[in-house]
Amino acid sequence: MKKQTVSLLVLLLATSGFFFSCGNTMNKNTGALEFDSIQVNETAHLFGDTAKPACNLVINFTYATQSSDVKLKDSLNTFFLSACFGEKYLTMKPEEAVKKYAEKYVSDYLKDLEPMYQKDEQEKEDDATMEAWYSYYKGIEGHVQLYLKNLLIYRINYNEYTGGAHGIYMATYLNMDLRTLSPIRLDDLFISDYNESLTDLLWNQLMADNKVTTRQELEDMGYATTGDLEPTENFYLSKEGITFYYNVYEIAPYVMGPIKITLPYDVMQHLLSDDCMVLNEVRNS
Known part of the structure; x- marks a missing residue:
């Protein structure tokens, strides 16, 4: 878990360095940012059978919708998308990125687990055990925790269960200096x-x-x-x-x-x- 958490934070900081270099100085105001969120709550059962285990994906993604500085808005959204969903989604619009991510999560779940479930079912594995091991869940929430003058704090909550004794969950915080569009480090x-x-x-x-x-x-x-x-x-x-x-x-x-x-x-x-x-x-x- 520590390795996963550190890896996510390293990705956040490294990605921010890519998008928000020190030379990319914005206006001294905070850009009068306004925000909205996209919610997803999608469930997909194996083989389309509601009697079988399912995956559940919950997303609540906050992004910037308005700003007096369009460059600031677009740069922040690019970073939010990359931090929450991965670099392959950073060039997409928020609505498209969330839709594509949800589609891939469901597709990967069905593709990876249906063959294994079918095999276990044929071998007469215990139903309760199969339900526990094949019921997946993932939650991703990106929220603006604080927006004050030149400071924006973005919080990402991640929660995932892929069978086993318990799931994993973590929270990652990024403190952004909006004057320079760079992360604040210790x-x-x-x-x-x-x-x-x-x-x-x-x-x-x-x-x-x-x-x-x-x-x-x-x-x-x-x-x-x-x-x-x-x-x-x-x-x-x-x-x-x-x-x-x-x-x-x-x-x-x-x-x-x-x-x-x-x-x-x-x-x-x-x-x-x-x-x-x-x-x-x-x-x-």
Whole structure:
């Protein structure tokens, strides 16, 4: 799971670098963006038989519909499409991309699973077991979490079940500086050599959140047992502080769910850079 989560975040950041290079500076205003969403809830049964297992695809995709800067709108939508559905959809209009993605998901499910199901059915496998293993689900939601002056935070929730004990789910956050159309990274927010000090603050906040006084107590609870606790690029800005979001398995077992650690700006003041305009805007909002 950690590998999948990190891979998605790397894809997001790499893709954003492709579309939103530092030289692609937009107008200083935020573009007066307006948004709408496309919803899909589609179910397809194996062999078209409602008595057999099915796949279910749920999509709720937010995209920009209006802007005083058409280039800004189109560039953002291109990125949103790539981040939510993959690079093959980035040149399409939102409605077309969602339609094509849904069609491919259903087509792949039927093509891949119908032969296997037919074989298991002939071998008289247990019906309950077959229902569990062949019932697939995928959910993709892309939402604008915050749109404030020069800052846009886009959140992607991903949830998928392909048989087995449980599904996988994750949330990925991207903080965009609309002045330059570039993602905001930790290096933009903090002074140099911040990693060790910021890691200590994360441990301290996690101890405070769980009302314990030692790291060992946290580890006994399950924290930092599946991966090291360290600053993650999967974070989001808010008026209250910076929230670092760790998906399931990244630093704790699946049963503990995702871990959120919010550091108030005051405790990080000595580490924060004075040069990030967007950070100052959200702090003073």
